Amino acid sequence: MAMTLLEDWCKGMDVNSQRALLVWGIPVNCDEAEIKETLQAAMPQVPYRVLGRMFWREENAKAALLELTGAVDYTAIPREMPGKGGVWKVVFKPPTSDAEFLERLHLFLAREGWTVQDVARVLGFQNPTPAPIPDMRAEMLNYILHNVIPPLVESIGYRKLTLFSGRDILGPGEETFDPWLEHTNEVIKEWQVSDVEKRRRLMESLRGPAADVIRIFKTSNPAITTAKCLKALEQAFGSVESFRDAQVRFLNTYQKPGEKVSAYVIRLEPLLKKVVEKGAIDKDNVNRARLEQVIVGANHSGALQRLWLTAVAEGPTPNLFQLLVQIREGEAEEEEAEAVLLQLGLKGPL
Numbered sequence: 001m002a003m004t005l006l007e008d009w010c011k012g013m014d015v016n017s018q019r020a021l022l023v024w025g026i027p028v029n030c031d032e033a034e035i036k037e038t039l040q041a042a043m044p045q046v047p048y049r050v051l052g053r054m055f056w057r058e059e060n061a062k063a064a065l066l067e068l069t070g071a072v073d074y075t076a077i078p079r080e081m082p083g084k085g086g087v088w089k090v091v092f093k094p095p096t097s098d099a100e101f102l103e104r105l106h107l108f109l110a111r112e113g114w115t116v117q118d119v120a121r122v123l124g125f126q127n128p129t130p131a132p133i134p135d136m137r138a139e140m141l142n143y144i145l146h147n148v149i150p151p152l153v154e155s156i157g158y159r160k161l162t163l164f165s166g167r168d169i170l171g172p173g174e175e176t177f178d179p180w181l182e183h184t185n186e187v188i189k190e191w192q193v194s195d196v197e198k199r200r201r202l203m204e205s206l207r208g209p210a211a212d213v214i215r216i217f218k219t220s221n222p223a224i225t226t227a228k229c230l231k232a233l234e235q236a237f238g239s240v241e242s243f244r245d246a247q248v249r250f251l252n253t254y255q256k257p258g259e260k261v262s263a264y265v266i267r268l269e270p271l272l273k274k275v276v277e278k279g280a281i282d283k284d285n286v287n288r289a290r291l292e293q294v295i296v297g298a299n300h301s302g303a304l305q306r307l308w309l310t311a312v313a314e315g316p317t318p319n320l321f322q323l324l325v326q327i328r329e330g331e332a333e334e335e336e337a338e339a340v341l342l343q344l345g346l347k348g349p350l
Contacts, residue, residue, distance in 0.1 A: 001058065002091040009065050013051060019068045021048065021077065021092045026062035027085035028055065034084055035064060042081035042088075046072055075203045078211070159187050161205035166237045171207070177237040180205075181230070182270070188226065198226040210237065243278035250275045254297040261298045262327045268293060269320065287317045294323070 006022040009015075026035060035053070047070035056063045074092075081088050163173045164180040175183070184205070191198055206214060213236050217224050224232075250271040255264040272290055275281050281289050318326060 002089070003093070005056070005063065006065070006091055006093070009052075009054075013065070015051065015065075015067055018093045020051075021066040021068070021090055022063060023066065023081075023088055023090050024056060024059060024061060024063035025086065025088045026053075026064060026083065028060075028062060030062065030084045035062075038081065038083040038088065039064075039066070042078055042083075043076065045076045075200050079207055159190060161187055161201065163205055163207060164210050164233075164237075165206070165208035166210040166213070166233075167208050174207070177233070178239065181234065181238070184230065195226050199224070199229060202226055202229055239274075243275070243280040246271070246275045246278045247280040251293065251296075253293075255299045257299075260331055261294070262324055262331060264298055265290070265294055265320075265324060265327060268297070287319050287323075290320065291317055291323065 002022055002024060005024075006020060007017050009022070010017040010020050023039065032053075036050070039048075039050075046068070048066040048068050051065045051067050053062055053064045055061075077090060077092060079090055081090065161184050162175050162180055163171070164177065165171060165174050166177070167174075170176070184202070188198055188202075191201070193201075203211065203214060210233060213232055214224075214229050217229065217232050221228075250268070253268055253271055255261060259267075268290070272281070272286065272293075275289075276283060276286060
């Protein structure tokens with residue numbers, strides 16, 4: 001509904017909907033001065049002008065339409081802001097990849113006191129014969145070409161993070177912390193961009209209290225790294241499970257009836273990772289701890305699997321991949337043997 005209102009309002013005022021914000025949830029008794037003060041406090045770095053206000057009957061509250069008047073860092077636009085009567089919500093259309101590229105390029109140039117025309121002139125696009133480039137501008141151009149353009153290009157079509165807010169009641173598309181953190185760590189490893197760009201993308205995935213936590217940390221430390229942002233979120237929203245609790249949970253996790261040993265090993269791995277993170281198991285002993293728990297926790301049905309586990313226990317300790325390969329080979333051999341028995345009319349375990 002809010003997005004539809006934004007688009008319809010923009011059409012009625014001949015405004016580009018991708019250059020507009022809709023702020024709603026404003027109490028009816030909130031006057032113009034209070035609205036202005038709230039917007040300035042929540043978006044000090046965002047250039048805008050208020051185009052109009054209206055009463056939104058379905059929400060029994062006011063809504064305001066804002067037009068962006070300059071280059072904007074969209075990560076600086078909050079989805080929610082504290083205001084009179086509670087939380088005011090902000091809706092805007094995420095820019096397309098091309099629009100985002102140009103927006104961020106304009107933003108960078110504005111910060112450096114340059115314009116797109118300056119870059120074109122330096123590159124010689126406005127003169128038949130390119131003029132000699134002053135040393136300072138040549139250095140600036142080199143910086144743009146090597147440090148600004150590549151990250152902008154790489155950011156188009158990148159794999160985005162899922163949403164996390166830290167609220168007890170999840171909103172559309174949001175996840176609880178542990179699955180979100182696991183997915184985030186996996187995706188961040190894929191991004192071949194600077195840490196500043198990683199932090200910007202991380203902020204895109206945060207809402208509500210989670211976004212507030214990082215904003216507070218950035219206020220005291222503007223250069224905070226992505227790793228420290230994730231650590232701060234883990235301290236604020238992560239599990240408070242002690243290292244002893246994590247260890248007990250790991251040691252008391254067994255193979256379920258009907259579950260393959262390979263599936264059991266995969267299910268065991270996040271618990272082992274948590275135990276290592278808590279310091280209950282040294283990183284150098286991870287492979288041995290995994291193998292010992294598999295030997296203890298697996299239902300060793302079948303003579304072939306028992307023989308296989310004994311051989312593994314006596315040989316070099318395999319890593320996770322090696323262990324899974326050996327287990328899958330053992331399972332395949334046992335399935336093949338069982339198929340032969342079924343063909344012969346014999347039933348029952350080996």
